[in-house]
Amino acid sequence: xxxxxxxxxxxxxxxxxxxxxxxxxxxxxxxxxxxxxxxxxxxxxxxxxxxxxxxxxxxxxxxxxxxxxxxxxxxxxxxxxxxxxxxxxxxxxxxxxxxxxxxxxxxxxxxxxxxxxxxxxxxxxxxxxxxxxxxxxxxxxxxxxxxxxxxxxxxxxxxxxxxxxxxxxxxxxxxxxxxxxxxxxxxxxxxxxxxxxxxxxxxxxxxxxxxxxxxxxxxxxxxxxxxxxxxxxxxxxxxxxxxxxxxxxxxxxxxxxxxxxxxxxxxxxxxxxxxxxxxxxxxxxxxxxxxxxxxxxxxxxxxxxxxxxxxxxxxxxxxxxxxxxxxxxxxxxxxxxxxxxxxxxxxxxxxxxxxxxxxxxxxxxx
Amino acid sequence: xxxxxxxxxxxxxxxxxxxxxxxxxxxxxxxxxxxxxxxxxxxxxxxxxxxxxxxxxxxxxxxxxxxxxxxxxxxxxxxxxxxxxxxxxxxxxxxxxxxxxxxxxxxxxxxxxxxxxxxxxxxxxxxxxxxxxxxxxxxxxxxxxxxxxxxxxxxxxxxxxxxxxxxxxxxxxxxxxxxxxxxxxxxxxxxxxxxxxxxxxxxxxxxxxxxxxxxxxxxxxxxxxxxxxxxxxxxxxxxxxxxxxxxxxxxxxxxxxxxxxxxxxxxxxxxxxxxxxxxxxxxxxxxxxxxxxxxxxxxxxxxxxxxxxxxxxxxxxxxxxxxxxxxxxxxxxxxxxxxxxxxxxxxxxxxxxxxxxxxxxxxxxx
DNA sequence: TTGAAAGCGATACCAC
DNA sequence: GTGGTATCGCTTTCAA
Numbered sequence: 001x002x003x004x005x006x007x008x009x010x011x012x013x014x015x016x017x018x019x020x021x022x023x024x025x026x027x028x029x030x031x032x033x034x035x036x037x038x039x040x041x042x043x044x045x046x047x048x049x050x051x052x053x054x055x056x057x058x059x060x061x062x063x064x065x066x067x068x069x070x071x072x073x074x075x076x077x078x079x080x081x082x083x084x085x086x087x088x089x090x091x092x093x094x095x096x097x098x099x100x101x102x103x104x105x106x107x108x109x110x111x112x113x114x115x116x117x118x119x120x121x122x123x124x125x126x127x128x129x130x131x132x133x134x135x136x137x138x139x140x141x142x143x144x145x146x147x148x149x150x151x152x153x154x155x156x157x158x159x160x161x162x163x164x165x166x167x168x169x170x171x172x173x174x175x176x177x178x179x180x181x182x183x184x185x186x187x188x189x190x191x192x193x194x195x196x197x198x199x200x201x202x203x204x205x206x207x208x209x210x211x212x213x214x215x216x217x218x219x220x221x222x223x224x225x226x227x228x229x230x231x232x233x234x235x236x237x238x239x240x241x242x243x244x245x246x247x248x249x250x251x252x253x254x255x256x257x258x259x260x261x262x263x264x265x266x267x268x269x270x271x272x273x274x275x276x277x278x279x280x281x282x283x284x285x286x287x288x289x290x291x292x293x294x295x296x297x298x299x300x301x302x303x304x305x306x307x308x309x310x311x312x313x314x315x316x317x318x319x320x321x322x323x324x325x326x327x328x329x330x331x332x333x334x335x336x337x338x339x340x341x342x343x344x345x346x347x348x349x350x351x352x353x354x355x356x357x358x359x360x361x362x363x364x365x366x
Numbered sequence: 367x368x369x370x371x372x373x374x375x376x377x378x379x380x381x382x383x384x385x386x387x388x389x390x391x392x393x394x395x396x397x398x399x400x401x402x403x404x405x406x407x408x409x410x411x412x413x414x415x416x417x418x419x420x421x422x423x424x425x426x427x428x429x430x431x432x433x434x435x436x437x438x439x440x441x442x443x444x445x446x447x448x449x450x451x452x453x454x455x456x457x458x459x460x461x462x463x464x465x466x467x468x469x470x471x472x473x474x475x476x477x478x479x480x481x482x483x484x485x486x487x488x489x490x491x492x493x494x495x496x497x498x499x500x501x502x503x504x505x506x507x508x509x510x511x512x513x514x515x516x517x518x519x520x521x522x523x524x525x526x527x528x529x530x531x532x533x534x535x536x537x538x539x540x541x542x543x544x545x546x547x548x549x550x551x552x553x554x555x556x557x558x559x560x561x562x563x564x565x566x567x568x569x570x571x572x573x574x575x576x577x578x579x580x581x582x583x584x585x586x587x588x589x590x591x592x593x594x595x596x597x598x599x600x601x602x603x604x605x606x607x608x609x610x611x612x613x614x615x616x617x618x619x620x621x622x623x624x625x626x627x628x629x630x631x632x633x634x635x636x637x638x639x640x641x642x643x644x645x646x647x648x649x650x651x652x653x654x655x656x657x658x659x660x661x662x663x664x665x666x667x668x669x670x671x672x673x674x675x676x677x678x679x680x681x682x683x684x685x686x687x688x689x690x691x692x693x694x695x696x697x698x699x700x701x702x703x704x705x706x707x708x709x710x711x712x713x714x715x716x717x718x719x720x721x722x723x724x725x726x727x728x729x730x731x732x
Numbered sequence: 733t734t735g736a737a738a739g740c741g742a743t744a745c746c747a748c
Numbered sequence: 749g750t751g752g753t754a755t756c757g758c759t760t761t762c763a764a
Binding site for chain 1: 367410412414415416417419420425427435436437438441442444445448449457458459460461462464477478480481482503589590591594616619620623624627645646648649650651660
């Protein structure tokens, strides 16, 4: 383990000079710098992060808190975050909340994060009061992805707009008997995405005077398997919808699978639409509302870096990325009693919603 | 930021005593300890990792190097690693190699890892000479997952056995016209999993005297989309296989999708089998060879912790987890010229291969 | 432009 | 059982 002292000795200068020369900043004569650089390279010198951190107070680490990071959405966000951070020499400390209740969560994040990171990025999960308190006490910059939290900047899509886009599309195709997959999990309250998407679904149905049948709500857990199971029961009955709107593509996959198992043709007998544009959506030929997940991660990372570099990031900064409808083969007008409204046949291949937004205000994309 | 000094002052003792009391070890009178604990709690004291690390030389961080973190397999392994580490107060530093060539890889891992972690877990990607050199110089314990590297302990499945199991099964069903999805990517040589699986495929075919047709090898990139694309071309021709063996479930999904697009029934017209038991395999009703991916992560994490705690971990330690055949609906005997050999009809629901293994030797599961 | 020295916050050795 | 203090490796005044 070569230290700064070794380099100083080898270059015939003081440790102070080595420190200055290596960090580029500060005035050091070119000749000296060169000698120091050569010695450092020669000795494979890399400054000890612990020592640097001790004196500077910065760790170059960013904590990323996620529920389930082995789910495609979260893993992809993390990928984006990591890319953005790495270019600036920062790295990601992973903190997976999977299977941890709110009770056991606090000590974990506390010991994990305390003085270990320069900032925290929180994906989708809303912190409780104690956690907010902890984060505030640490005085760390926080960025949230996927949901809006008062006091912290955020990066996300407009979930209501996304869902509206999906529902409007199938309604436009003539569907009136529409089921919904993906309720708000009761265990974790205040999860905005499930709530907002459901809300938008209800609203669009109401706006069109379409009956919203509670027995057609698949109260599943946002997994493909869960959705398949619930859709299985739905399709087993004789009273079936002509269309299922899934709050996520993974659930849509499950629904399509169940439909197939019941001998139902998609989209002949039942249309299916999702939200996400999951990496597998193309092979499923699933019509969906695309969001750029990795971009959300990248933006969150950049935002964090900006805050770290002292660029003031408003706590009301709310970056809303655009979404677009991607029409594939899983949707079609309903077979019987088709009464197409505004949209006839298939629209153009994709419809784009306004992208990105300014700071400080949600950009409506509905 | 309350320091150990603040706690000492509050408790009316010296910093040395606080340090001892808080870490439990060492002799401290119960009364004193109590006072210190109270003061620490009161002040929300948590020891600075940087300072601790500086003197102890340990960071409680483990670097995890992965290609493509947003792929299900790798994210799931990392989940397992994280769980194992967290219980011991360690955390994961993520290093995603996606889209980085060997050229740009070295500096990344160097700056990322140097003195920042107590150990490194490498998933599937073989380090090049320079990286090995770096790792050796750092003197860090290393554990590999998914492939065997000389000098480092590993956790993995027996890829050849897994593939053999898959191929033997479809051959047993009577298939003789068998295609293969998933070649060795030319850009990253020495990737054992692709190589081993392919090798086993060839071997089983040869052992049964089955013709191995090069034009039926889908040279795809281990993604569902890639496999779908290649399978598309395969199914477009008139000379079609009765079965496709995919080296991963995700590729199998792509193949099934392509088959469906060509109006081919699975398994009526073509059987498909994969390896992994991906989280979506159930909804695809895919027959596959299951591996416990998260367990591999957990075992790797435990192995690392053992090494960190000074329990000697042999560098020849090679932990091979068992796999099992999971028969679902994507496989059936070929329609025409079916000449079933040893296996008739469907076997029991699953066939289990011997699980786990002792240290120091590969356990054959073929 | 360069060097000496004072911390940063904890641990551990050595007295008491 | 408890308290000083040297020490870890680096950054950063302050002088020279």
